[in-house]
Amino acid sequence: MTNFIQKNISKTFKLLQGCLGNLHFRAYQNLCLTLLTLCFSLFSYVEAWSQDGTSALRPGVLELKVGDALPEDLWNLSLTVINHPEGKQTIRLADYKNKPIILDFWATWCPGCITSLQNLDTIQRELPNEVVIIPITNDNVQKAEAFIKERGWQLPTVVNNSILQEYFPHKYIPHYIWVNQEGIIEAITGAEPVNRANIKTVIDGRNLDVANKIDLLSFDSKKPLFIDGNGGSGTAIKYRSLFSEAIPGLFQTISSVISDTINHTSRIYGINCRALTLYSLAYQKLQSFPEERIEYEIKDSAKRALFVTTKDGQTSKNHLFTYELITPLNASDKVRERVGVDLQHFFGLSARFERRLIDCYVLTALPTLKHAFSKGGERKDNLFGEQNEEKYIQNQTIDFLSGYLNEILPLAVVDEMSYRGTLDLKFPQPDIQNLKPLQEALRKQGISLEKGNREIEFFIISDN
Template sequence: MDSLQRLYGDKIAIIPIDGLDRGDNATRAEAFFRKNKFIIPTVVEDTVLKTIFPHKSVPHEVWISPDGRILATTGHDEVTRENIDDALAGRLLTVKIKRDDLTFDLHKPLFVSGNGGKCDSFLYRSLLTREIPSIGSGYRQTPIVRDGKLYLRSFQATNLPAISIYMAVWNEGKAGLLVNPTRVLIDARDSVYSPWDFRDPGSRWRRVKNYCYSFDIPVEVSDSIFYRQLMLDDLNRIFNYQGRIIKKRVESIVLRPVNSRGDLLKLKAGNAEKVGLRYSDERGSILDSVVNIPFCDFINYLSRFYYSACPIYDETGLDSTRITMKINIRYKKDRACESIINYDEWRTAFRRNGIDLIVEKRDTEVLVLSIPD
């Protein structure tokens, strides 16, 4: 400031203002100016000018013309020789205007109760709240679009326990395979165990707190990086776990042809118009048959709704082939999705369709949540 005042002499007047609310006084200001050999005048202990030129942050530069017009209010970066020359020559100032939000409270959290405006311009966000019963439960990917373009990748979980939110990390946000006890382990100091014991309805993991969580980042990342690195790291910071994904040898279901893959062609669906799953009664107690759906979708269905099933590996070669088959396995009658799977029943159901069901150990990705000591 002082060097510019010396350069331009009486063509300009630079007047620093120090408000009373900033804790300085005339004595301290004078000592500072003498030490630095400043020649510019200053106003200290101000209570008037701050009401005429209201602002929240400093420096706050007010540009005033010789005839008393306010030309601009800027930050200190705009106080340059080029801009001063333009002002003296009467040219239009091409500067970045400083506009302070006078309602902003530095002593309150940003964006809470509107402090700092609406939170619609963030580039990265991690948000955790208590349970909000009125908005339902579940998780979903909710991309944020602006001006017709994908702006942010967003994951939202509502009213779920921390462990269920962690499950989305393992499954990379996809529906299905949400809670498979063979793929989630709690690593405590004295034991390793599943948080879901389907034989114990009173399991303490069913009585844990629920949370709402949102994680939003720029789109230039893959699913694996979004969930298994960035979101996993974020959850580890928030909750009292250290989650990691590792390979572990676990009991698994393997589906193979009983004889040859050629025999399975009889399962190939015709041109039936009806598509889906058929149940034996209105209660849906028996899953009776599969009609004209991709075999891989059927396997995903089993994995999704029979949470206590082992991981399923399909080695039939059917993949996305649309099939029709009689299956006849229990579904809702005895809450099959939460009970221990009757593998003899499953094996019989698959073998009548030329598919063998084998239970064996396989290296499978599991999510391990370690509890710090």
Template sequence: MQKIILTLVLATLCLNFTANAQDKTTNINALKIGDIIPEAIWNMPLLVVNHPQGKKTITLNDYKGKLIILDFWDKYCGSCIAAMPRMAALQKQFEKELIIINVTTDRAEDAKKCLTTNKMLEPLNLSSVVEAKVLSQAFPHRTIPHYIWINKNKIFISQAAAGAILPMNVTKILRDSLPDWQEKVDIDTKKPLFLGDKVPSNVELTSYSIFIKGRVSGLFTGNGVTYGVSPQRDVFYSNQPLSIIYQRLAAKLIPHMGDEKIILELPKEDDFSDQGKRYTFQYVAPANQATFLFQNALSALNMASGYNGRIESRKTKYYTLIRTGNDDRLKSKGGEPVNRFDKDSSVLINCPLRFFIIHLNGDNLLGSFVLDKTGYTGKVDIILKNPLADVSSLNKELAAYGLLLATADEPVNRFVIYKYSSVSNTYHQKQ
């Protein structure tokens, strides 16, 4: 079982702490591990698309006597789709004893389109239960993929993590032996991680920080916000490489940075950039410190991670967007806003010029970041017919709008990572 290291920093507790209850729209009760599947669910007709025999509905009872794995997915879940070929191979390996049923709450037409047009899924000829609100209520979950194991005796035996979907574990289940695996813990990200309802109801959690080393099953991979208030009070990065977490924070502190790489001043053998290692970090600021949220979050991350990320002025080659004259050739003529940047063309209609800068920096298209020195604050119309990666071609088109991308080579704020030694209280410089 993967080792998970938790570092908790709990601050003052006072007043009230509230949480949102999960909405329930029907009388279907959530099932627990060990429950026998109720007859109402076992025999319920389930709408299905792309069935190999052309069926419009199936029931769980159609597969009685088999091990059933319900694979919850949706069309936007990249990790769900990426896992489906492996699941299909597992199904083929145990086709007489196992049935894997794909389940989604997506509309029938949307699910079918994904199954039949996605380049990864189309060759697999997969079917799926669709519009499955009842199954989602019977087996509630916050993240997908989500796997429900039901044995041949109709018992809900596990919601094991994705890493447990292995041939050896299927074999053990078929032999009536429960594998030693990690159950997926469905974590409510609208509450402070791993505290949930443990905070007494008569107090308020005013500040909180947690740093986790290791992938947490039950958490999505990405960014989130726990407190839906303004101004923003928390940052939350889950199941991501440490370098990406620092990158995301750096982009908040240095807006022009975009995906410009952070500077690493680390020993050669350091594994800071290892994309295989995953971390989760959450920081909740006191309400009166929301203005300094990202600065304080960085301090908390530095304290927990063993690294020190900071802003330094470094001489850097970059681009500045400037105006070449005083005549206004940018002003929008109005109309429906369009903000579209494709591989070979770009259209910006009735939008701020900063959208153009954000796109250039977000994809690091020019190999370095761009600073907006135009001072232009109005809405603009810009239509570019060539790829954005070629500065020379781009400048030829920008000239029609009185714009120019100029090169610069001067000190500018950059984000730098050092290895911090708590023993010597010094930074390890790159050798």
């Protein structure tokens, strides 16, 4: 193809010289320069085409696989060679029919290829009539010849032949095609199975039991693994930590630690979650922890905004995250510890439970509490009903009352009551400016609500 273009360019220049002899020298020079540029572009295109191994030159070429017979057009394909012991410039695979053939795709820049090819050159000298080893390289002729000569190799090497790349597409080298005496592809492998024992197996006509090499031709190392199938579906992942933006079309979901004993992995995830919800994956107690006992000691306003809602109570889509962790099979607490480490690295924040001494209200039981023991019946209340009406709880626990008080009182409420049964209580609407009516009503029913100082557990998220 290249020789054809060169000959025609030469003829075109001679024709131009004859036809344009009367042109002004500058015009003639500019025309020649334009033609040279066009020719250079054509050469560059042909070279890139050859390196890509595209099948556009041979639309009928089909990828050959293990078990396929070599087609006649491949047997008779003229292959350009260097380093041939008889000085030949071309060979055909048909020249070696009825012998085992090993095609070795290699390059001068590939250390593994060089080590293996050195060994194959030795084996070929030992078995000159039993097997045919044909190295194939895309390196240019001068570079390949100098490289082979320096090492004293005797193997003839195929150069400048993209058609073989089309029959045997691959992404990584060394790449070996094993063809048996019947012209059937016995195996396609990497370097590891290429040894005397396996070569002798093929020579003896026995089946070659080796792992076949499969290259993912569409793999792009510049793109993330397993996204859009880049590298496969990801079903064999053993460890992965993933953060992303919200996934449209999915609701907020969090999981427990999921143990897969078949694949020996543990998995936990949170989909379309606020940052604080992700922290509840690492610190499970947060899932029922009072929000008023969560402190944000974060100076960066952008980071702080991740944990607070807008004035209308909505969370920005930019503040929702999706997270997934897959680890080797492990205990749930160990998996959650790993989630905590991931969150620290991703958000650049530290998190911890910490006990702090604070002013608070303390609920304690009085001897008369037995009079408030519930008489049973339906569990109900009106704590969040209309303002200024008398409040009541029926057949509810003290936790229900302390949770309500924690929401409306200016200080935290600490429950120090030992009673864990249910209660029937009545009391006036709490007034944070004057708590005496509430305190007196609760006291009459056996409950003390007084100010005090206590160490209370808080969850702290702070700058590192």
